[in-house]
Amino acid sequence: MEKKIAIVGAGLSGSLLAIILAKKGYDVEVYERRPDMRKVEISAGRSINLALSDRGIKALKLADLDTDILKEAVPMFGRQIHLLGGSENFQSYSGREGEHINSVSRGGLNCQLMDKVEGLGIPIYFNQKCLGMDYKSSTLSFLNEETKEEYLIEVETAIATDGAGSAIRNDMQKKSASLRFSFSKAYLDHGYKELCIPPTEDGDFRMEKNALHIWPRGGYMLIALPNKDGSFTVTLFHPYDGENGLDALNTSSKARVFFEKQFPDALALMPSFDADWENNPTSSLATVKCYPWQVEGKSLLLGDSAHAIVPFYGQGMNCSFEDCVVFAEYLEKYKGDWEKIFSEYQKSRKKDTDAIATLAEDNFYEMRDHVSDENFMKKRKLETKMEQQFPEYYSKYSLVTFNADIPYSEAMRKGRAQDQLLLEICRETDDLDSLDLEKILQQIKSL
Amino acid sequence: MEKKIAIVGAGLSGSLLAIILAKKGYDVEVYERRPDMRKVEISAGRSINLALSDRGIKALKLADLDTDILKEAVPMFGRQIHLLGGSENFQSYSGREGEHINSVSRGGLNCQLMDKVEGLGIPIYFNQKCLGMDYKSSTLSFLNEETKEEYLIEVETAIATDGAGSAIRNDMQKKSASLRFSFSKAYLDHGYKELCIPPTEDGDFRMEKNALHIWPRGGYMLIALPNKDGSFTVTLFHPYDGENGLDALNTSSKARVFFEKQFPDALALMPSFDADWENNPTSSLATVKCYPWQVEGKSLLLGDSAHAIVPFYGQGMNCSFEDCVVFAEYLEKYKGDWEKIFSEYQKSRKKDTDAIATLAEDNFYEMRDHVSDENFMKKRKLETKMEQQFPEYYSKYSLVTFNADIPYSEAMRKGRAQDQLLLEICRETDDLDSLDLEKILQQIKSL
Numbered sequence: 001m002e003k004k005i006a007i008v009g010a011g012l013s014g015s016l017l018a019i020i021l022a023k024k025g026y027d028v029e030v031y032e033r034r035p036d037m038r039k040v041e042i043s044a045g046r047s048i049n050l051a052l053s054d055r056g057i058k059a060l061k062l063a064d065l066d067t068d069i070l071k072e073a074v075p076m077f078g079r080q081i082h083l084l085g086g087s088e089n090f091q092s093y094s095g096r097e098g099e100h101i102n103s104v105s106r107g108g109l110n111c112q113l114m115d116k117v118e119g120l121g122i123p124i125y126f127n128q129k130c131l132g133m134d135y136k137s138s139t140l141s142f143l144n145e146e147t148k149e150e151y152l153i154e155v156e157t158a159i160a161t162d163g164a165g166s167a168i169r170n171d172m173q174k175k176s177a178s179l180r181f182s183f184s185k186a187y188l189d190h191g192y193k194e195l196c197i198p199p200t201e202d203g204d205f206r207m208e209k210n211a212l213h214i215w216p217r218g219g220y221m222l223i224a225l226p227n228k229d230g231s232f233t234v235t236l237f238h239p240y241d242g243e244n245g246l247d248a249l250n251t252s253s254k255a256r257v258f259f260e261k262q263f264p265d266a267l268a269l270m271p272s273f274d275a276d277w278e279n280n281p282t283s284s285l286a287t288v289k290c291y292p293w294q295v296e297g298k299s300l301l302l303g304d305s306a307h308a309i310v311p312f313y314g315q316g317m318n319c320s321f322e323d324c325v326v327f328a329e330y331l332e333k334y335k336g337d338w339e340k341i342f343s344e345y346q347k348s349r350k351k352d353t354d355a356i357a358t359l360a361e362d363n364f365y366e367m368r369d370h371v372s373d374e375n376f377m378k379k380r381k382l383e384t385k386m387e388q389q390f391p392e393y394y395s396k397y398s399l400v401t402f403n404a405d406i407p408y409s410e411a412m413r414k415g416r417a418q419d420q421l422l423l424e425i426c427r428e429t430d431d432l433d434s435l436d437l438e439k440i441l442q443q444i445k446s447l
Numbered sequence: 448m449e450k451k452i453a454i455v456g457a458g459l460s461g462s463l464l465a466i467i468l469a470k471k472g473y474d475v476e477v478y479e480r481r482p483d484m485r486k487v488e489i490s491a492g493r494s495i496n497l498a499l500s501d502r503g504i505k506a507l508k509l510a511d512l513d514t515d516i517l518k519e520a521v522p523m524f525g526r527q528i529h530l531l532g533g534s535e536n537f538q539s540y541s542g543r544e545g546e547h548i549n550s551v552s553r554g555g556l557n558c559q560l561m562d563k564v565e566g567l568g569i570p571i572y573f574n575q576k577c578l579g580m581d582y583k584s585s586t587l588s589f590l591n592e593e594t595k596e597e598y599l600i601e602v603e604t605a606i607a608t609d610g611a612g613s614a615i616r617n618d619m620q621k622k623s624a625s626l627r628f629s630f631s632k633a634y635l636d637h638g639y640k641e642l643c644i645p646p647t648e649d650g651d652f653r654m655e656k657n658a659l660h661i662w663p664r665g666g667y668m669l670i671a672l673p674n675k676d677g678s679f680t681v682t683l684f685h686p687y688d689g690e691n692g693l694d695a696l697n698t699s700s701k702a703r704v705f706f707e708k709q710f711p712d713a714l715a716l717m718p719s720f721d722a723d724w725e726n727n728p729t730s731s732l733a734t735v736k737c738y739p740w741q742v743e744g745k746s747l748l749l750g751d752s753a754h755a756i757v758p759f760y761g762q763g764m765n766c767s768f769e770d771c772v773v774f775a776e777y778l779e780k781y782k783g784d785w786e787k788i789f790s791e792y793q794k795s796r797k798k799d800t801d802a803i804a805t806l807a808e809d810n811f812y813e814m815r816d817h818v819s820d821e822n823f824m825k826k827r828k829l830e831t832k833m834e835q836q837f838p839e840y841y842s843k844y845s846l847v848t849f850n851a852d853i854p855y856s857e858a859m860r861k862g863r864a865q866d867q868l869l870l871e872i873c874r875e876t877d878d879l880d881s882l883d884l885e886k887i888l889q890q891i892k893s894l
Binding site: 177182185 | 623624627628629630631632633634687731733
């Protein structure tokens, strides 16, 4: 029998990659550790919606899935900021017409992708736990979680899309001395807890539907993303330590006292607050980096297995989907030469996933501290004016989010330089209307 | 039976810590994965000598071992630089009388320490492989490598001095989500290979005895440290990749061609070059960082298990020994409250081990690139003059190496600022004698 390409992990990037490979005529099969999520309820209380934006959409286009998936999404045009005291303001994501991000259900999206995988005749084997790889014989070992049998399969090559806790990456780490496998996992001091704002009895949204809501409070924040059914998924990002930290708020009544002080408006919209607080897990946040991503053309880490990031730029999924786009380019370029494909792909891609990892950590501080800062708000206004007037101008946020043609590393470099300039300009003026935007554009271009 | 403090790992820092604890009246026992090195020959071709300096000596004093151990050492007063073409120059480590580092045998030192451990009535159990810890029951699990039996021991607390590949740290990593255990292991692109310059037939040294010899060649370097018996341990630090990289030099005849071009003078002193090249392993170099180091007062990582560094500052052992000094301070301060001792120790110590990790990586570039650079040599001369004239002045190297009273983080901050200033001064003058050293000292003090 012909050896196949094994994709380990039928999550978002694994499923998308399987579709892309199958469309190019490769013989693929998919192994997934968990049960089929289309038949079993899983992963409640953990990142149930995500912000899909241009990089992700570009990848979905490769699989002809963009239209179907955007149909199920809720557009978000900007940040709705909820200040302590109840006042609100709206910060547009872009000054250009139509640019927005999209709240999608992780589970729904994953199911759509898996349906498409199987529709193309690619098998997905569920409940198959990968145990590692033998590189000499190109053999993957698995445990069938239902029969408890261990078995081996010989593969053409293996692509590990098995997420932040990747089994193949863990196996590489065990062999780290011979592979010289560098690895880092860095936890934030903050964790998160998911809560819920349900729809009204009429099925309507209880807040502005087309926005990402933020309650910035300095050392911590609450956010809410809309779901298609009228509900919002609410997430508290909060330090573990301290008087009011996650460790101290170990009952819903303690949490309620804290929310009454800090988020009274949000609390009023959450009838199931106590049950959600008690039942939903408290989850940690970490950035994972490693290198190399490939071993001898026989295995490749792709997606979160290679670079798990914190969620604050809304780019985790988009970045992993973009991996597929970049990978597909090298696949075309070096057809069949896996060692070359994998090594050129990792060489070109690593700097970009490092950049988005840094941007995502930075954005945590921006979201919780700066979005309510006066000079920052002035800068956002100036950026929006610039984007309205000059279609070729992209703010840092727009470079990352709405410009899928520029690599993350370049978006970071350019965006940071722009930010510094614009913040300086804003500090020196009270009247944005008096500014010569044309001159600023020239300054930006010469950065 | 009273529960004991288990020290896991009878290497350099584990043995020293056992002595320090025993001297303070604690009930200690030591578990070691390897056989007793006093009875079995092990670890040939890997870091067989080390540079012992003031921080390490300060720690050995706590165990009353400094005099005995320095008796077995070869003092090194500076760097003997061997340029391509055969010319040599000597760079003193310090301008102060008597300041030097000491070449000691890793094996010999470890044996002396273990003798002392057992002399104090502390048992060392060899061939006991630690498998992990259960924190609820304070129980360590071991595999007896001789009988192949697994067993558990309940302990008062466990201190993991089991080195760069620490079993207890690996176990913490498996539990990383609940411990929020951040970890990084970063490999250099360079590896190393050990070689040997034997004594003359009369037992004499074939080169200057009291120096650390360096053959700097830009992207790579050769070094040699003297041993008591008249031999030198020679180490090539060299990239794995490239035309003449370690991977390409996979036979001694290829390596010989390379050495004939780059290190002809050293090659002429190595009669067993071919056999050493073929038989000694090629080893990789990595920096390991992690945090937290402790779990609930029940286990603590100390020494290389908490912070393995590259060898280029000669501080790996000295840093791990200094861990024992700092740990002993917190042991006194919070007697018996392990959680408090461990957490205050890690909080105070982490910044310093991070600093020496950075300095050690930096020094690789200094040693292979800069020691033969003209401005660098001028700066070394200026530093030496300053140290001769002002006993209170310490160069960066001296702050790290000869001033055990200043923490590594402070040595790095101060040393880097000084370096920058002195390099600028040297760039602007050709005549060091014309400089006003008193004025420079004042500039340095005001940094």
